[in-house]
Amino acid sequence: MSKQLDNQEQITQWFNNxxxxxxxWYLRPIKAYYIYLELLEAKADQKLLDIACGLGRLLEASQDYKVEPYGIDISDVAISKAKERFPDFNLQVANAERLPFDDNTFDLITCIGSLERMVNTDDALKEMYRVGNKQSKYCFLVRNxxxxxxxxxxxxxxxKNEKGHQDAKNLKEWTSIFKTAGFDVIDVYPDQYPLMKKARRKYLWLKxxxxxxxxxxxxxxxxxxEFLFILKKHD
Incomplete structure (x- = not known):
């Protein structure tokens, strides 16, 4: 067995466990996921692919935008649990480095807090680029x-969580990785959820x-x- 396959199986097992x-309890509350859809300007009937979708929190939030939800995850446990809650969603067990979709399929692609955990980031980004259409927008949350x-x-x-392949890069490195993969950076924001929690403590019930x-x-x-990147394909 190759080292890469061995690492992938270890990561899969960690997420299953x-x-x-x-x-x-492993995930943020659903209200934390709306900001990604807002920044992507999600619209009705667009096809959204959430990579490393877990239990489907982002896809659940996306229903307020009337998009067509698709999700993949390496964890069969996560997908099984997500299907129980959302039987009408397009969910399947798959590796981001080999996406089971045709070229130019999706309008919106998200990967929240998971890109740095992938064994081969370059291959994953190539696949995400491939399945996005010409006008597609991307939202990635990555660790600093x-x-x-x-x-x-x-x-x-x-x-570091070695079994879960926990990793991180700085802002310059992430920007370079995305540009090398063929993306243009539309905007970069700090992770919004910590700021939301801070604002909630500050305002209490007053606001x-x-x-x-x-x-x-x-x-x-x-x-x-963490950095919140909004990207598009390079023209």
């Missing part, structure tokens, strides 16, 4: 390697947090825990 033991928590706890203290609006951070984008 995680979804079996933790289920929705220059945070204190990553550099000290994950790297210096060796607390309702709008989870569909971008919240600005006072810190430089380079210091964000």
């Amino acid at each position: 995680t979804y079996t033991k933790r289920g929705f 390697s220059e945070t204190t928590s990553w550099q000290f706890f994950k790297t210096f203290l060796g607390m 309702k947090v709008n989870y569909k609006e971008v919240i600005k951070s006072h810190e430089p984008i380079e210091k964000a825990n």
Whole structure:
């Protein structure tokens, strides 16, 4: 067995165990997923593919936009649980490095918090590029390697989740990876969910947090825990 296949099986098993033991506790609440659809300007009848869809939280949120939902995940446990809740969704077990779809199929493609966990990022991005149509937009949430928590706890203290292939890169590196793969960067935002939680604590009951609006951070984008990229295919 090749090292890559062995790594892939290990990652799959880790996610199967995680979804079996933790289920929705592993995921953010559904309100955290609306911002991705807002930034993509999702519209009715568009085809949306969520890569590493897990239990289908983003796809569930996408129904408010009346898109046609598709999802893939390497975890058969996740897909089985998602199908129980959403039998009408187009869900299947698949590897992002070999997507089971024709060229130019999708209008919107998302990959939230999972790209850095893939064994071969370049192959995964090539596949995502391939299945998107000419006007497609992409939303990726990826981890920053220059945070204190990553550099000290994950790297210096060796607390990275090796079985789940946990990884990270800085803003410049992610930008270069996406451009090399043929994408143009439309916008980059700091991960919105921590800012949403901070705003909620600040306002308490005095002001309702709008989870569909971008919240600005006072810190430089380079210091964000995760980066939220909105991309399109290079013209």
